[in-house]
Amino acid sequence: MNDDVNLSRLLDGDLTPPEAAALRARLAADPALAARFAALQRTVSALQGLERELVPPGIPRALQAAKPPVRRHVPLLTYVGLPMMLAAGLLFALRSPPARTVLLSGETVVDGQVELIAGGLPVTIDGRVRVIVEPPAAGVRESGAEIISMDRSHLLAALGGAVITVTVYEGTATWTPSAEAPARVVAVGESQSVQVPGGPAGGGAGSGATSAPRPASLPEALARIDTLERQLAGARLQAGINAGIVQTHEGVAQPWPKDVPAPFRPEAFRRHLDAALEASPGASVVEVDCDEFPCIAVLTTSAPGADWVSGLEAVHERMNADGTFGDVGVMGLAAATDDGEDARRYYAFAMAPGPVSEEGRARTGFRGKALVDELTHEGQEDREALEVMGYLSPTGEE
Amino acid sequence: MPALRLALPEPERLVADHGGLVWALCRRLDPEPEDAWQEAWEKLLRALPRFDPGGTASVRTWLMTVVHRHLVDRHRRRTVRGDVLEADDVVDPGPGASARLGTAQDSAALERALALLPEPWRRVVVLHHLHEVPLERIAAEEGLPVGTVKSRLHRGRAALLEALT
Numbered sequence: 336m337n338d339d340v341n342l343s344r345l346l347d348g349d350l351t352p353p354e355a356a357a358l359r360a361r362l363a364a365d366p367a368l369a370a371r372f373a374a375l376q377r378t379v380s381a382l383q384g385l386e387r388e389l390v391p392p393g394i395p396r397a398l399q400a401a402k403p404p405v406r407r408h409v410p411l412l413t414y415v416g417l418p419m420m421l422a423a424g425l426l427f428a429l430r431s432p433p434a435r436t437v438l439l440s441g442e443t444v445v446d447g448q449v450e451l452i453a454g455g456l457p458v459t460i461d462g463r464v465r466v467i468v469e470p471p472a473a474g475v476r477e478s479g480a481e482i483i484s485m486d487r488s489h490l491l492a493a494l495g496g497a498v499i500t501v502t503v504y505e506g507t508a509t510w511t512p513s514a515e516a517p518a519r520v521v522a523v524g525e526s527q528s529v530q531v532p533g534g535p536a537g538g539g540a541g542s543g544a545t546s547a548p549r550p551a552s553l554p555e556a557l558a559r560i561d562t563l564e565r566q567l568a569g570a571r572l573q574a575g576i577n578a579g580i581v582q583t584h585e586g587v588a589q590p591w592p593k594d595v596p597a598p599f600r601p602e603a604f605r606r607h608l609d610a611a612l613e614a615s616p617g618a619s620v621v622e623v624d625c626d627e628f629p630c631i632a633v634l635t636t637s638a639p640g641a642d643w644v645s646g647l648e649a650v651h652e653r654m655n656a657d658g659t660f661g662d663v664g665v666m667g668l669a670a671a672t673d674d675g676e677d678a679r680r681y682y683a684f685a686m687a688p689g690p691v692s693e694e695g696r697a698r699t700g701f702r703g704k705a706l707v708d709e710l711t712h713e714g715q716e717d718r719e720a721l722e723v724m725g726y727l728s729p730t731g732e733e
Numbered sequence: 734m735p736a737l738r739l740a741l742p743e744p745e746r747l748v749a750d751h752g753g754l755v756w757a758l759c760r761r762l763d764p765e766p767e768d769a770w771q772e773a774w775e776k777l778l779r780a781l782p783r784f785d786p787g788g789t790a791s792v793r794t795w796l797m798t799v800v801h802r803h804l805v806d807r808h809r810r811r812t813v814r815g816d817v818l819e820a821d822d823v824v825d826p827g828p829g830a831s832a833r834l835g836t837a838q839d840s841a842a843l844e845r846a847l848a849l850l851p852e853p854w855r856r857v858v859v860l861h862h863l864h865e866v867p868l869e870r871i872a873a874e875e876g877l878p879v880g881t882v883k884s885r886l887h888r889g890r891a892a893l894l895e896a897l898t
Contacts, residue, residue: 382893
């Protein structure tokens with residue numbers, strides 16, 4: 336399994352150059368290993384060929400609850416066994432009273448049988464139609480909800496000065512641009528625009544400057560917009576608080592500084608680690624993570640006994656026995672699973688030029704814990720974790 | 734004339750255009766996919782008014798982010814409860830799969846092996862290889878270091894290789 340993990344790392348360029356060179360040399364000399372690498376490449380390719388979308392089980396309950404009641408003359412067909420395109424067509428082909436929606440500003444493409452109040456004017460649609468409402472400057476409240484679905488007919492006052500454009504792709508759209516004008520039918524391929532008479536400061540073309548009286552439903556809609564805006568502000572505040580809590584827990588990602596001393600850089604760190612491990616019987620490296628600064632090494636040991644942590648601590652002490660790393664801060668985290676004789680023991684440590692900032696300590700601690708948790712398969716309930724040990728100077732004093 | 738504002742997608746259109754994607758994620762990444770599916774759409778429809786159609790994220794990207802977070806939350810709740818849920822029957826390869834993968838049996842074997850991966854490894858493998866989500870974004874959504882996510886990807890691949898050879 337370890338070979339397979341390293342082959343996967345080689346595939347993504349996640350090995351250090353010496354590690355990659357060593358593995359490539361083995362691949363060249365070992366046909367069985369080379370075949371395994373080829374099989375891994377085929378597996379990755381096969382994954383990318385799996386279906387990305389699957390036929391869903393039906394219309395979600397949440398969507399059914401949100402729709403107005405529908406009178407059906409034919410049984411509702413489910414998605415099972417049908418291509419998605421056909422299912423979408425059936426959804427909009429149900430015989431039912433047309434839905435009614437209100438568009439205050441912006442644009443929408445409507446499919447099916449819909450009565451749309453666009454800028455205050457009713458538009459009856461049977462087909463596929465784009466409607467654009469460009470409101471007058473002072474006509475519409477700023478809001479995140481430009482389309483309102485209503486389950487009863489609302490006749491809003493025409494927004495004087497608004498420009499409404501109806502474009503038909505399929506079917507027809509029928510509308511009455513003003514109270515005095517007859518109904519117009521917009522056919523396939525046609526686009527009609529009209530500016531609603533009236534509007535702020537007497538602006539707008541048409542038959543007069545008077546605007547229609549506003550019905551009671553408009554204040555209701557505006558009150559709902561007020562409520563939504565307050566809820567949105569509250570949600571944003573809570574999200575900001577949560578982000579602060581998360582940042583306190585996880586720390587801030589630490590990029591590699593440009594001027595980091597040479598021994599701490601990934602290749603040198605790994606070289607010194609390997610040399611120290613040669614003098615540490617029973618200890619071996621499980622993983623080295625250098626995606627952020629500093630590198631974190633995770634070790635394990637085959638030596639039993641209560642003193643296994645000291646044996647692994649000795650590895651980073653050996654790394655700096657000759658002062659190569661200078662005045663260094665070390666953070667360590669030890670963990671073992673509670674599996675009796677089969678217990679797995681891990682020790683994660685990081686070394687950084689001292690002194691280390693609180694931010695750096697928090698982030699490194701989070702990374703180390705995540706690595707160890709990953710290795711113990713997130714079995715927090717059966718993990719016996721030891722304390723983060725803090726920092727040690729080269730003399731071993733804290 | 735005031736600038737046009739883009740309209741939010743209609744909920745029905747959202748389901749029609751992206752229901753297959755949401756179901757594929759729930760089916761492969763959750764041991765109770767029907768529940769995950771229903772809850773995911775409740776979250777999506779509640780979050781829809783806050784989606785900015787003129788922003789940098791496409792509808793698909795926004796939708797995948799919401800569903801990904803939802804599936805991670807479900808996994809964490811199960812972990813806290815100590816539930817042990819076995820992988821259910823495998824995903825059907827689908828009508829187009831055999832042309833791409835050579836035989837339906839190959840893709841069925843791969844789906845079976847995928848279903849048996851530990852859930853955190855499977856999530857990274859599916860999101861990254863099937864849905865092309867960058868590892869950095871997976872790490873950000875799951876609150877993990879990139880190194881941990883990479884580790885899960887490599888272990889997941891290695892486990893698949895072991896199961897298939």
